Amino acid sequence: EAGVAQSPRYKIIEKRQSVAFWCNPISGHATLYWYQQILGQGPKLLIQFQNNGVVDDSQLPKDRFSAERLKGVDSTLKIQPAKLEDSAVYLCASSLVAVFNEQFFGPGTRLTVL
Amino acid sequence: GENVEQHPSTLSVQEGDSAVIKCTYSDSASNYFPWYKQELGKRPQLIIDIRSNVGEKKDQRIAVTLNKTAKHFSLHITETQPEDSAVYFCAASRALGGQNFVFGPGTRLSVLP
Numbered sequence: 001e002a003g004v005a006q007s008p009r010y011k012i013i014e015k016r017q018s019v020a021f022w023c024n025p026i027s028g029h030a031t032l033y034w035y036q037q038i039l040g041q042g043p044k045l046l047i048q049f050q051n052n053g054v055v056d057d058s059q060l061p062k063d064r065f066s067a068e069r070l071k072g073v074d075s076t077l078k079i080q081p082a083k084l085e086d087s088a089v090y091l092c093a094s095s096l097v098a099v100f101n102e103q104f105f106g107p108g109t110r111l112t113v114l
Numbered sequence: 115g116e117n118v119e120q121h122p123s124t125l126s127v128q129e130g131d132s133a134v135i136k137c138t139y140s141d142s143a144s145n146y147f148p149w150y151k152q153e154l155g156k157r158p159q160l161i162i163d164i165r166s167n168v169g170e171k172k173d174q175r176i177a178v179t180l181n182k183t184a185k186h187f188s189l190h191i192t193e194t195q196p197e198d199s200a201v202y203f204c205a206a207s208r209a210l211g212g213q214n215f216v217f218g219p220g221t222r223l224s225v226l227p
Contacts, residue, residue: 033215042120042203042217043158056214058115091157100146100165103215105157 002026004106006092012112018080021109025073025094031055033103034067034077035091043091049075050097082113116141118206120218127194128226135221137204138186144206147180147187148215153200161202162189194225 005024013019025032030051035043046065047057051072060067064083069075079086089110093103117140127133139147145166150158164171164178164187171178175194180187191198201222205215 040220042118042205042219043215044217045214048214100163102148102160102163105159107157 004092004094004104006090006106006109008109009107010110010112012114013082014114015084016081018078019082019111020079021077021090021092021111023075023077023092023106025075025092026104028096029094029104030072030097031095032069032075033093033095034075035093037089037091037108039088046077079111082111084113087111087113116144116206116208116216118204118216118218120204120221122221123219124222124224126224126226129194129196131194133189133191133194133198133223133225135189135202135204135223136186137188137206137218138184139206139216140185141206141208142182142185143208146207147178148205148207149178149189150203150205150217151200152203152220158203191223194223196225196227199223199225 007022032049034046037043046060047067048055049069052069067077089108091108092106095101095103120137148163151161152158162176162178164180175192177190201220203220204218207215
């Protein structure tokens, strides 16, 4: 089975610019997650979708970050405007709806904000 | 909310020795505890998990133990090999409504040949 796909793999922007990341989860996985992983730290959940509805976005900086999953499959995460502290790897993960299920991670997008 | 601590932050062992990584969590309602391995530049991958109704689980050289009363769980790797070198993350979650994982800060394990 194909894994979680993300693009781009790398992105370098200047502060105050905007950027968007794309994620395609494993087919049939209803739950999709976006994580921010700062160098040397564990992944931190930004937002969790169940189909096209938001389950948890309590840690998403909503003044600059937004995410959508309009058709319950692909998802995009946007940052506008970017700050230096947004430099991190953005990981997308997906899992089946049922509880106690493994989260499968994509390769991530490494963002550098200059 | 949930808070997960993990120790040690770095661990070096000789090939063939055992390695133990410990995590504590704060939310007594957490009931699912996965461990992920992340090799340099790669995505995290699940290596073992445990539910709160089980005290111990083993898969070949890897085992996880859970103490619900003390709210801590540990990863045990026996007969370590160089390919075990990676960063290991523990996580805790309430397996309700979609499993919001809270990850620990990670342990960098180095297995020296």
